[in-house]
Amino acid sequence: MRIRTPTEILPSEITRRECYEGRRVFLRRAAALGLAGSAFPAGELLAQNPAAARLAGARSGYSAIEKLTPYKDVTSYNNFYEFGTDKSQPAQFAHKMATRPWTVAVEGEVRRKKVFDIDELLKLAPMEERIYRMRCVEGWSMVIPWVGYPIAELIRRVEPTGRAKYIAFVTHTDPASMVGLRLPVLDWPYVEALRLDEAMHPLALLGFGLYGEVLPNQNGAPVRMVVPWKYGFKSGKSIVKILFTEHQPATSWNVAAAHEYGFYSNVNPAVDHPRWSQASERRIGEDGFFQPKRKTLPFNGYAEQVAGLYAGMDLKKNF
């Protein structure tokens, strides 16, 4: 799948035409503010969830043009093991997690270590709306309109030292709200990490919202990673600490089963999971169970943008 440049994206592909003019003005203003709480053109979303806080950004050039996965599926079929291993449990239990006050500590190999308040982090850089395909390691995928900004914006501001080679994302652990923490499935807290140059890629987002609203808790409120060319588990939810390191950090799934979940975990149809094929996928909310599965694309369809990060590497060894 190809990603269109901004000029190729027609407004009619983004929003129903009658909503577009109002929405465009809104998005521009929202982008300027970083966060907008002002009027939003009436749409299905608001009708569905009038209480949700608005969060929107200007559409950027990285969006895939594919049918969006319905809001209902994006927010009710989730992996967030802290709330249980069943796909329906995060939507059932995550509302118990408090997302204010919330801070994100930036530590390790940076010149400007800092504890960011979430509301400061929200305004750090202009918000963008990005429609990304997301592929779970379990063989399903979704197309989600995220709202966020490239994490490169944050990385530049905290000034990594010459020793910083990796960046780890440590996520929230709250035993009071997270029933899943009692399960011995993973070493808590859930930790994921990227090589620093991967994190600097403009596709790698710090995500704050989806479908023009702040993230529902089950999707990783108030802030998560969104790395569309890697299996979903690399995108840690509800981040509380960002740690810059010289050496490759231990990551939860890799520690749990190193032969099944490699550090890189780039979407790769040519490298099977030891227990199942990764060659195809089912699009949630769209593909019926008896429909033939869709072919999975190298780097989840983002090869043109990211393959260069892995030039010269054996991707079967570095899976």
Ligand SMILES: Nc1nc2c(c(=O)[nH]1)N[C@H]1C(S)=C(S)[C@@H](COP(=O)(O)O)O[C@H]1N2
């Ligand atoms: N903290 C935390 N982050 C997590 C997970 C998790 O269990 N805990 N699951 C991951 C997996 S396996 C996937 S597929 C995505 C799912 O994100 P979504 O529910 O927003 O689609 O979140 C990832 N981030």
Ligand SMILES: [Mo]
């Ligand atoms: Mo996943």
